[in-house]
Structure formats: structure tokens, C-alpha cells
Amino acid sequence: MTFKKPMKRKYMQGTTPIEALKRTSEILGGPALYIKRDDLSLLAGGGNKSRKLEYLVADALRKGAKTLVTCGAYQSNHARLTLAAAKREGLKCHLVLSDPTGHGRADEKASGNLFLDRLMGADKIILKPKDTDLFHALDEEVADCAAEGLEPYAITLGGSSILGCLGYVDCALEIAAHEISSKEEFDYIVVPVGSGGTIAGLIAGLRESGSRAKVLGMNVLMKKVTQEPRIWKLVQEIADVYQVGRGATQEDVQCFDDGLGPGYALPTDEMVEAVRLLAEKEGILLDPTYTGKAFAGLISLIRSGFFKPEDKVLFIHTGGSPALFEHQEWFVGDKK
Ligand SMILES: Cc1ncc(COP(=O)(O)O)c(C=O)c1O
Numbered sequence: 077m078t079f080k081k082p083m084k085r086k087y088m089q090g091t092t093p094i095e096a097l098k099r100t101s102e103i104l105g106g107p108a109l110y111i112k113r114d115d116l117s118l119l120a121g122g123g124n125k126s127r128k129l130e131y132l133v134a135d136a137l138r139k140g141a142k143t144l145v146t147c148g149a150y151q152s153n154h155a156r157l158t159l160a161a162a163k164r165e166g167l168k169c170h171l172v173l174s175d176p177t178g179h180g181r182a183d184e185k186a187s188g189n190l191f192l193d194r195l196m197g198a199d200k201i202i203l204k205p206k207d208t209d210l211f212h213a214l215d216e217e218v219a220d221c222a223a224e225g226l227e228p229y230a231i232t233l234g235g236s237s238i239l240g241c242l243g244y245v246d247c248a249l250e251i252a253a254h255e256i257s258s259k260e261e262f263d264y265i266v267v268p269v270g271s272g273g274t275i276a277g278l279i280a281g282l283r284e285s286g287s288r289a290k291v292l293g294m295n296v297l298m299k300k301v302t303q304e305p306r307i308w309k310l311v312q313e314i315a316d317v318y319q320v321g322r323g324a325t326q327e328d329v330q331c332f333d334d335g336l337g338p339g340y341a342l343p344t345d346e347m348v349e350a351v352r353l354l355a356e357k358e359g360i361l362l363d364p365t366y367t368g369k370a371f372a373g374l375i376s377l378i379r380s381g382f383f384k385p386e387d388k389v390l391f392i393h394t395g396g397s398p399a400l401f402e403h404q405e406w407f408v409g410d411k412k
Contacts, residue, residue, distance in 0.1 A: 081242060081318075083138065084130040087118045087161060091250045094390065099357040106378040107387035110262070111360065114247065115367075115395035120160035121192060123153050123395020124274050127243025128235035129161045135239060136167070141229035143168040143199070145218050147210040149341065150180040150203070151365065151399045154234050156189040159196050170221060170228075172213045174204040177341050181402065188402030234271025238313050241277035245320055248281025251390065255287055262289040263387040268370035268394055269293035269303055269331055276310035278392075279328050280321025289390070292377070293331035294370035297340045300331045307331070335373025341365045343406045346372035351400070351407060363396025364403050370394075 093116070097109040117126035136144060144162045148155040148171070155171045162169035171193060175182070182190060182203050193201060204213055210233055221228035231240075255261050265282070269275050275293040282289055295303055308329045315322045337344035347364060350371035354360045362368040374391060383389060400407070 082131060082239065083134045085134045085137075085161070085165070087126040087130050087164075089116070089118055091254075092116055092247075094251075094254055097354075097358055097391075100353060103353070103357065104375060104378050106385055107263070107383040107389045110388065110390045112247070112251065112390055112392050115361075115393045115397065117395070119157045119164070120196065121153070121156055121189075121395070121398050123157055124244075124392070125154045125157040125235050126161075127247060128240035128273060129157060129243070131239050131242050132231050132235055132237070133161045133165060136229035137165065139229065140227065141167070142227040143170060143221050143229065144231060145170045145172070145214065145221055145228045146231040146235070147172040147174075147214040147233055149173060150175050150182055150186070151189045151341065151402055153189060153363075153366075153396045153398070156192050156196075156398065158231055158235070159193055159198050163196055168199040168226065170200040170202070170217055171198050172202045172204060172210065172217050174208040174210055174213070175206050178206040186402065188399045190402075192398055234273055236271035236273025236276070236310070238310070238317050241273045241280065241310060241314050242318065244274045244277025245281035245284070245314070245318075247392070248278045248287070249285055251289070252282065252285030252287040255289075260388065261287070262390045264292050264383070264389045265289050265392065266292045266294060266370065266374050266389060267392040268366040269295050269307070270297045270366060272303060272307045272310055274392070274394060275331075276307050276314060279307070279311050279324055280314040283321045283324040283328060290330065291328065293329075294335045294373035295331050295333050296336060296366050296369045299336065300333050303331045304329050332373055332377065334376040335369040335371070337369065343403070344369065344372065346376065348406055350375060360393065361397035361400060362393070363399045364406060365399055366396045367394055
């Protein structure tokens, strides 16, 4: 490893486990499936943003910030984890949240992540309507905080700045170390793609490590045509700024729309099938917006014959299960 990593806080308890999904592999046929449990982290409720926040919050503290300000959907896992990190560090936290579906709940009955944001005592939650430009709304809130002397630190949507992406360079290096110590190589790594920082960091880290695993991104927010160029730009910026993953090429960025359905955070039968499958057969909780849809995309690729039977496929569990509670009605009742 040639690159010098910035300082980080500790929001992960060492490396996250990699487990075989034996029953699920048998049921689906095709490749051997494994799961990396990035849903298990030290911040409340766990999930992938914890790795990004290790770097982002360290930077905020180094710069003397007193208030973390970020944005996302009403049911944002990233907002919940940013708030949890703020609480751990004794910082204030302001959340700018919008409702991408147009029928999200925000009253006192709201459950899932928004309930947890309120339980943890966010210093300010600003609720914005559907179609709000969250980047602009975040800038406005940061400017207001600065004017009030709250010494804000802005964390962009999903924590997907170049610095935040380093969290997933770390994850890739863990996977590569696992491949060496277990003498078992993965052919593919499957990951949900929202703001794109998770997949960009993974690609950079894997190409840096020499692992030959290919990364397959499962879109849950934007389509392939928009997402792939964005991710490639992020990968190049990581290489430029941190000299990591310089061997990555545009062909390393591969995204699929198979699990996306009608749009971000909107349910699909395939997502419900995937969430139920992992819950019932493995005792693992996926989520409706990210990992459920990404696993549904993986199932679709398996059924289409994309993989060889001898392939080894590692699914990254990026967390998100609190959102299940906000959408219980999608999972109860008649089995499809
Ligand atoms: C549970 C979960 N998985 C995956 C993602 C997607 O990660 P990224 O935004 O880095 O693409 C998110 C983003 O919010 C998330 O909350």
C-alpha cells in the first residue's frame, strides 16, 4: 500500500464478518453466495455510512467544527448514522430531510430512521417537500449555522465525498486480506448504489489491493446511464487525491438497473421476496430501499444465468434495517 490515509475515528469494531449464505445459495442455485456484514458497526443501528463517517467526522473535529450538518430522505440511514456519530463525539447535528416518494410519514407516528433521529435528539430536523434540491438546501443550512456561530461541518448527500469514499477503500482492503488468509477468492462483489461513494471506494481499494474480484453495483437511486459516469469520476478523483486505485479503468464500473423497479424507495415484489428470503433462511435483516433491492437485483442476475455455478459472489450488507419498521405493511399478509 503506497497511499497515506488521513486520520479517522473508530466506528467499526475491527473487520466485519464474512459469512457463507449456504441455504440461500442452495435455494437460488448457481454461484456460492457470501455476505459481508457491514450492517454491524458501532454507530446506532449500524450500516455502511459508519465507514465514511470515520474519516468525515475526524476531519470535522480536526477543523474545530461544532455542528455536523447533512441531508437525505426522511428515512435516511446516513442522517441517522451522522447523528449517532455526532452524539458519540459531543457535537451538535442538523438534518435536512426531504421526502422523495411524496408520501413519506413525518408526523409523530413516523417510525424507522426518523423515529431514531428524534429519539437521539437531533438538534434540528428540517423537513422539506418532494423534489427539494437537497444540495442547495444543505448549503443554505450550513450558511445559517455559520451565521449563528455554530461552526458547521457539511457532510454531503450519503457522505460520498472523496474523503468519505476512503471508508470503502478500507472495506475493499479487508476483503482482499480475507481472500489471502482464507485462500478463497471472490469472483464478484455485489453492492447497492445510491450516492455512489460505497462502490467507488470499493473499486479503488480492490484495484489497489490486487484482488481480481469484479464489483457489480445494483442501482437503487439513479439508472445505469447516469450512475456509471458519476462513479467513474469519483474513482478517478480518489486516485488523483489519495493515489489509491490508480490501476482502475472505466470497465471496472459496472451497474445494473435490475432491482430498481419504479424508483427510489418504492417497493417491488422482488425486493419483498429478497427481504423475506434472507430473513427466513438466514436470520439476516435486509432493508426495503437499498439491500433488499440490491439483493433482488442479484437474484435477477442469478436467474438470467449471468454467473457460472462455480463462481463465488460476495454481497455487501450495507445496513438499513430500521426502515423495515416504517414499511411493515409491505412484508406482512399473504406470501407471494
Ligand atoms: C443501507 C444503505 N445501503 C447502501 C447505501 C448506498 O451507499 P452509497 O450512497 O454510498 O451509494 C445507502 C446510502 O444511503 C444506505 O443507507
